[in-house]
Amino acid sequence: MEQEKFRMPTGAVIACILVILLLAACFAGAAIFVNDRLNNSGRNNPEANATEAPVLTNEPSVSEAAVTEQPTPVPTQAPANEGTHAEDGTPITDVLANCMNTVVSIDVSVSNGYQEVVSGSGSGVLISNNGYIVTCNHVVEGSSSIDVFLNDGTQYKAELIGNDPVTDIAVVKINAEGVTFPYATLGSSESLRVGEQVYAIGNALGELSNTVTEGIISALGRDIEVDGQSMSVLQTSAAINEGNSGGGLFLYDGSLIGVVNAKSSGLTSSGATIDGLGFAVPIDLAKPIIDDIEAYGYVTGRPYLGVSTKNVSFGYGMFSYYTYPQVVSVLEGSPADLAGIKENDIITAIDNAPINSSTALRVAINKYKIGDTITVSVQRGNEVLQIEVTLKERTGK
Numbered sequence: 072m073e074q075e076k077f078r079m080p081t082g083a084v085i086a087c088i089l090v091i092l093l094l095a096a097c098f099a100g101a102a103i104f105v106n107d108r109l110n111n112s113g114r115n116n117p118e119a120n121a122t123e124a125p126v127l128t129n130e131p132s133v134s135e136a137a138v139t140e141q142p143t144p145v146p147t148q149a150p151a152n153e154g155t156h157a158e159d160g161t162p163i164t165d166v167l168a169n170c171m172n173t174v175v176s177i178d179v180s181v182s183n184g185y186q187e188v189v190s191g192s193g194s195g196v197l198i199s200n201n202g203y204i205v206t207c208n209h210v211v212e213g214s215s216s217i218d219v220f221l222n223d224g225t226q227y228k229a230e231l232i233g234n235d236p237v238t239d240i241a242v243v244k245i246n247a248e249g250v251t252f253p254y255a256t257l258g259s260s261e262s263l264r265v266g267e268q269v270y271a272i273g274n275a276l277g278e279l280s281n282t283v284t285e286g287i288i289s290a291l292g293r294d295i296e297v298d299g300q301s302m303s304v305l306q307t308s309a310a311i312n313e314g315n316s317g318g319g320l321f322l323y324d325g326s327l328i329g330v331v332n333a334k335s336s337g338l339t340s341s342g343a344t345i346d347g348l349g350f351a352v353p354i355d356l357a358k359p360i361i362d363d364i365e366a367y368g369y370v371t372g373r374p375y376l377g378v379s380t381k382n383v384s385f386g387y388g389m390f391s392y393y394t395y396p397q398v399v400s401v402l403e404g405s406p407a408d409l410a411g412i413k414e415n416d417i418i419t420a421i422d423n424a425p426i427n428s429s430t431a432l433r434v435a436i437n438k439y440k441i442g443d444t445i446t447v448s449v450q451r452g453n454e455v456l457q458i459e460v461t462l463k464e465r466t467g468k
Contacts, residue, residue: 195210204242
C-alpha cells in the first residue's frame with residue numbers, strides 16, 4: 072500500500088509566512104535603533120563635533136542674552152531725528168518707516184458758540200525738528216483749534232502760522248519745549264520723470280492714520296481747479312482718499328516731493344468711472360510759500376483785502392435764496408479797513424462780477440495786482456454801497 076504524503080494546511084502556510092515577515096521586521100528595527108544610538112553618542116562627544124559647522128539654536132549665548140534683553144524697537148515707532156532722505160541701497164521698508172514717522176494726522180475743530188467740535192480731519196508732514204508742519208490750506212482754514220497726532224499716537228496742540236489759498240499750502244507748528252521731532256527731507260519736483268515710484272502717506276478716511284499707498288508719477292504740471300483756484304500739480308496713481316489731504320507724496324528715496332491735496336473720484340458727465348487720479352502740490356512750488364509763511368506768517372507779494380468772511384444765505388421772495396460772503400472781522404490797517412468796510416457787511420460783487428462765496432471772493436482778489444483799485448459792492452442793512460478799495464501787499468500777519 073502506497074504511503075500517503077503529508078500536506079500542510081493552507082492556513083498554516085500563511086501563518087508561517089507572517090511569522091517570518093514579523094521576525095524580519097523586528098531584526099530591521101533593532102538594527103536601526105542601534106545605529107541611531109551610536110550616532111547620538113557621537114553628537115554628544117565634543118571631540119567628535121569639533122570640525123562640524125555649529126548648529127544654530129534658539130538658545131542665546133551669555134553675550135547674546137545681554138544684548139537681546141533690550142526690546143527690539145518697532146521701526147515705525149522709533150522716530151529718527153534726521154531727514155528722511157535715504158542712502159542708495161536702503162531697503163524700502165526702512166525708508167517708509169522713517170517717512171511714516173514724519174507724517175501726522177490732524178483734527179481741526181470749530182466753535183459752534185458753546186463749545187469746540189471736531190469739524191474735519193486731514194494730514195500733515197513735519198518739515199523741521201522743532202515742530203513745523205506743512206499741510207493744505209483747505210484742511211485747516213477756518214479752524215479754531217488744531218490737534219496733531221504723531222505716528223506713535225502722541226497728541227499735541229498746534230497753532231496756525233499762516234496759509235496760502237492760492238497754492239493750497241498752510242504751515243502749522245507744534246509748541247513743545249525740549250522735544251526734537253523727526254522731519255522729512257524736502258526733495259525736488261523739478262527733476263521728476265513720469266513713471267518714477269512714489270508713495271502717498273496720510274490719514275486715510277480721517278481714521279486710518281499713516282496709511283501707505285504705492286504708485287507712480289502719472290503726469291507733471293497737470294492743471295486742475297481746487298476750491299475755485301486753478302493750480303499746476305503732480306498727478307499720481309497712488310491711491311488717495313478723504314483725509315489724505317496735507318499728507319506727503321514721497322519719492323522712493325524718502326524725499327518729500329509733493330503735498331497731497333486733491334483726488335478725482337466717482338463718475339464723469341458721460342458716466343465713465345474715475346479711478347486712480349490723485350494730485351499733489353509740487354514741493355518746488357511749496358518751498359517758497361513755506362519759507363515766507365515761516366518768516367512772516369503770510370506770503371509776500373500778494374494783494375489782499377484784509378477781511379475774514381463766512382458764507383450766509385438769504386432770499387428775496389419765497390424761494391429765491393442767494394449765498395454771499397459776510398464779513399466776520401476786518402484786519403486793522405488793511406485795505407478794507409482803510410476803505411470803510413465793516414463787520415457784518417455782505418459782499419455781493421467785485422467790479423460788478425457777482426461773488427457767491429468766501430472762496431469766490433478769495434479767487435477774485437487773487438486775480439488783481441498790488442496797487443489795483445477795485446469796486447466792492449456791499450450790502451449794509453438795507454443799503455447797497457459801492458466802496459473803492461486799493462489793494463496793497465500785506466505787511467503783517
